[in-house]
Amino acid sequence: MAGQVKAVVIAGNGTNCEREVAFACRLAGAEVADIVHIAEFLAGRVRLEDYHFLNLAGGFLDGDDLGSAKAGANRLLHAPVAGGPSMAEQIRRFVEDGKLIMGVCNGFQLMVKMGLLPALDGNLMQQSATLTFNDSGRFEDRWTYLAVDGASPCVYTRGLDGLYLPVRHGEGKFVPASDEVLARIEAEHLAPLRYADEQLRPTMDYPLNPNGSTRAIAGVCDPTGRLFGLMPHPEAYLHRTHHPRWTREEDLPEEGMGLWLYRNAVQFIRENIL
Numbered sequence: 001m002a003g004q005v006k007a008v009v010i011a012g013n014g015t016n017c018e019r020e021v022a023f024a025c026r027l028a029g030a031e032v033a034d035i036v037h038i039a040e041f042l043a044g045r046v047r048l049e050d051y052h053f054l055n056l057a058g059g060f061l062d063g064d065d066l067g068s069a070k071a072g073a074n075r076l077l078h079a080p081v082a083g084g085p086s087m088a089e090q091i092r093r094f095v096e097d098g099k100l101i102m103g104v105c106n107g108f109q110l111m112v113k114m115g116l117l118p119a120l121d122g123n124l125m126q127q128s129a130t131l132t133f134n135d136s137g138r139f140e141d142r143w144t145y146l147a148v149d150g151a152s153p154c155v156y157t158r159g160l161d162g163l164y165l166p167v168r169h170g171e172g173k174f175v176p177a178s179d180e181v182l183a184r185i186e187a188e189h190l191a192p193l194r195y196a197d198e199q200l201r202p203t204m205d206y207p208l209n210p211n212g213s214t215r216a217i218a219g220v221c222d223p224t225g226r227l228f229g230l231m232p233h234p235e236a237y238l239h240r241t242h243h244p245r246w247t248r249e250e251d252l253p254e255e256g257m258g259l260w261l262y263r264n265a266v267q268f269i270r271e272n273i274l
């Protein structure tokens with residue numbers, strides 16, 4: 001039916017946040033938020049073209065073997081699809097059609113390793129950065145303050161100053177492939193989110209910066225602002241009671257901050273795609 005915002009979350013091979021992400025899309029106003037197993041896509045039973053908003057959820061794709069999301073990236077880049085265009089081709093068309101992709105945590109790692117981020121000059125499927133082991137050498141599970149770059153083209157962070165969201169990952173350190181890639185990311189404001197202190201000043205200090213990420217980068221977008229990935233989990237803060245101190249902090253708003261990113265995505269689709 002015309003006028004419906006349709007989101008899809010790819011599941012399978014070790015994702016574990018698909019339900020929360022689909023719920024976030026619905027809370028944000030998407031009329032459709034399907035959870036679809038990757039096997040359904042590869043069998044040609046479901047096509048990306050039927051959706052506006054592709055979500056790549058967190059988890060442990062292929063058990064983090066070969067590095068988080070690396071095997072999953074190869075699957076999406078190279079596996080054939082029965083009786084139709086490959087996933088890589090479907091994703092390319094999806095992006096050309098002006099649609100939205102958001103990857104959270106393992107989904108962000110997947111986007112970076114597929115070359116969907118930062119996709120400088122619109123070059124998709126050419127990896128130019130990675131996400132690797134946290135400097136602490138261990139899995140980090142904690143809440144983080146995030147400063148928003150208001151000059152970023154990122155569709156999802158429009159109108160926001162800062163966020164408070166949890167991270168839970170072992171490989172969250174963003175590392176660009178070269179100084180030139182980093183310089184381009186900075187010059188084009190493709191890092192909309194940075195780990196920060198409570199006053200929202202970006203920081204390299206552990207544990208405020210939980211992984212030692214280059215320039216404290218916590219999230220990256222492409223030059224169009226429609227492709228976006230972040231290590232923190234916005235789908236894990238949708239309601240007041242998700243906040244770690246909700247029983248003690250007064251005046252917490254009913255709505256969690258993570259929902260704002262999904263609201264911006266849904267609004268963008270209504271205004272620009274439908």
Ligand SMILES: NC(=O)CC[C@H](N)C(=O)O
Nearest residue numbers: 058059105106169170171
């Ligand atoms: N929460 C997640 O998505 C974790 C991503 C990945 N398995 C890591 O540990 O880095």
